[in-house]
Amino acid sequence: MDTFVIQLLGGLSKGMILFVLASGLSLIFGVMRVINFAHGSLYMLGAFLAATVGAQFLGMGPSGFFLMLLLVPLIVALVGIVMETTLFRRIYTKEHLLQLLLTYGLTLLLSDVVRMIWGGEYRTLRQPDFLRGGFEIVGRKFPIYGLFVLIIGPLLALGLWYLLNRTRWGRIIRAAVANPDMVSALGINVRLVMTGVFALGCFLAGLGGALVAGQSAVGLGMDVNIIVEAFAVVVVGGLGSFGGALLGALLIGIILSFGILVWPGGAQLLPFAAMALVLIARPWGLLGRPER
Amino acid sequence: MTILSIEHLNKAFGGLQATNDVSLSLEQGELSAIIGPNGAGKSTLFNLITGYHRPDSGRVIFNGRDLIGLPPHEIVRLGIGRSFQRSNIFPRLTVFENVQTAVLSHYQQSGHLWRGTSRFGKLNEQVERILHSIGLWDKRARLGGKLALGDQKRLEMGLALALEPKLLLLDEPTAGMSSEETASTVALVKQISDEFKVTLLFTEHDMAVVFGIAQTIHVLYYGGIVASGKPQEIADNPEVQKIYLGEKDAKSRFRG
């Protein structure tokens, strides 16, 4: 029972990181119809920034840590804005094949740039004092940082939901998902909306990276690992669906967490087994819609 | 002999009842039209017949066989061809290759891995025949996507004909055409029904076309069939006049 609770909490915590990532991926896909393969690279960029630049802020105590959690994603969002305005903007109307290849090229480039700047060695971000250590639950220890992630995740989900469904900006985004030309004809600068959405998506990728830096080692290759997991999430949940990203992320997180117990060597494969099952039963994902 | 019979067909999308208890039947060799305002469910009905959508309830019987649940490509192989409202061809294949692909598919050669396409003599003659009858032989080497709209719709019909269908569904064959193009398309439709002896079911907005060539007309309104009958009966049907044609209009159109 205690093992179950601990693994469940661990899985949910992992799921929250995946959600932060997958929601950004899904958001960008929803508006631009582009799958950003470089999303994982931006996550890695966020993690490296947090582990190096962000570490400077930790001396300031809790406020420094939160400042870091804001600044690092902002820098990543800035990189995203540059990418969107110089590259992505040129390919929205082109074939999906070219869009995929462009983001693929960016992935190669970004991961190499990270290697160029920070080299291949693993890094860790020292957890801030107020989040260090563990607390006792069902007689076992669970890291406070994990709990922190567990709290941030739902808050973020709630915030995003509110933004999309209860603000005018969110309504404009949802309208742009359906018909960007028409939104433009109503007097709204859709280009700006697209840049904004892209920046928000990249912000989320950077935030995911900054969060994970306090939890596990930061190193090259984490971009591909996470993007593949994020893909499993969106396939399971349904691409473009916000609820789907959340459901998929939690499911995959839990599967990963329990998989370690059941089959230590192959736990990494289990999310894909889940993905394959979903594909057989509901090819468009649990909360997605069939394409027509 | 009845070739197609549709029985109590229903389909809803979200809250919208797109097809509402539709029943109709087609006789072998008949030339019939479905009319009705946009959004009345004409395209949905075609999608249901050809297996692109699955109905919520009801049956579609073609030559004694229930089609519900079959994938589109199998329904095509049973002998139902279809052309689309927006021209729907293979834009970066030549006109010849467009029809050739359809003919090869009809003769179950699509998966052939080693014999060159130019060495299917008999089938290529068939392609040539079809291109002649749709009047595109001279343009056979052009890319489909570079044809004028009218020619694309002819090619579209050529694709359907290549399957030697027993039943051909045409979705607004004259949509977006000039009056000359419309006239030649109407002639083509008539020619097809004579030459290839197929049963034709088409949707159309242009009442002159409908009343000019259809032997039977079905009126679809908000997903349901309001009336079916000969053109004269439809023109005289008070309910149809009220909801769709407008009394005066219908008569003058019919005379014209």
Next chain:
Amino acid sequence: MQTLRTIPAWTWGLLAAVALAGLSFVLGEFQLILASQMLIAGLFAMSLNIIMGFGGMVHFGHAAFYGLGAYTVAILAKNYNIPLWVALPLAPVVSAALGAVVGWFCVRRVRLYFSILTLAFGQILYVIVLSVAADFTGGDNGIHGIPVPEIISSARNYYLFTLLIFTLCFVALFIITKAPFVLTLRAIRENAERAQFIGVDVRRHQLTTFIIGSFFAGIAGGLMAILNRFVGPDMLFWTTSSEPILGSLMGGMFSLTGPAVGAALLLGLHLFISQYTEFWPTVLGILTIIVVLAAPTGLVGLTDDLPRAARSAE
């Protein structure tokens, strides 16, 4: 007067093959190994391009099937002492069989989803080779010292052997591209919905394409394993897929020879640039972006030549 265009394609092919064979008497050992690598890269790119160029399915996990071919040869020859003449033909069979399984899932979804799924499944196979099946595959270390029969152990003989296999594969692929199979595949790429309505079983056709592509990737992988006498998990890693993708993009995705030439040139560039910098992926990434942005109306422009080429071949 006979113009260049009216000379049948096979004449050119024969001339090219003879010229390539002739090279073996001119080149030194290092160049012969490089030339063999180029042929293998070309074959790998062609195998991908059947799926991506003719089939329009952007495949990001193709390296897995290349790697599987390589591991099949390595495991059979090294771990079980099975003669290479048996192990090598089994490589494409294993790749194609796994291609059938993976492809079955991937073709259930189109476009973006297809690409996502190929990347995901490719990574699964990578993880299996890297850790799950490490007892067989040597995990991170890979498998060294694959025994090679005497007759193809010299650089020249191996080059000629590779050229022979390459030529056979090229001819096979050439025949397929002229057959109804690829015509129908192109039709599906153009308009899958319409293809259904002329009676084509689109998914089955795409799955067959996936299997064919995996088959030839397996041959390329097997050849590479013998050339290097070594296999490592990196052969399955997704970045390994990037070179044939960019090669196809550079060479022209709607032809058979284009991707082979593009990939071979890219390999040359890789070796050349590696002398100066270790950041080859950066170069590759920038090149990919440039090629994508430079393609004027997408890659559509390139296809307009295809019908003409097809006609001249008739």
Next chain:
Amino acid sequence: MLLQVQDIHTYYGLSHILFGVSLEVDRGECVCLVGRNGAGKTTTFKSIMGLAAPRTGAVLWKGQPIQGNPPFAIARSGIGFVPEERAIFPDLTVWENLDVAHKLGTDGRSPWTVERVYEIFPRLEERKNQMGGTLSGGEQQMLTIARTLMGNPDLLLLDEPSEGLAPLIVDAIGELVLQLKQEDVTILLAEQNLHFSLAVSERAYVIDDGRIQFSGTTAELEAHPEIIQKYLAV
């Protein structure tokens, strides 16, 4: 003149659609552009709106050239576009559809509010929390018009409001156009339906094959049955 379209040529890719179309609309007028399917009506509207910029020629709005400006800038300068395909946002509620479109008029005022729109379209108020995609064709048409009004435009481009609707609904839409005229909304209307057009507008342009073939008052058009026969009869 509020709007002057001067000799515009518009292309879609390689195909030449408009061949020197010119027309004018003055404040307070209701002008119709009639022609068959494919005659170039929608392309003319899209050219004005910046959704398909003309290659040559000029579009003057309140005397200023606007051709080549992005659609959102043109919309902000006071032109409201009601597309024929009823591009409502299906996953937004009726109210959200309206809210997204809200902006002030060019004079900084906002005579059109959600409440005013509901007064004219009581049906929409009944369905304000329903998703746009679940409305019927006629209701979607009303929502499209209402949504554009929310932007407080000086000119309304109405593209085939009667298309594909049952006659009863067409009548209702006609009533609505007359009502909008009383509200001093300037309207440029594209139609295939001649009766509908003549009933609501004062002046008419007949377009065919991407060229203006006739211009004059609606009375003059009615006095030329041969023109009607040649360009408009089906």
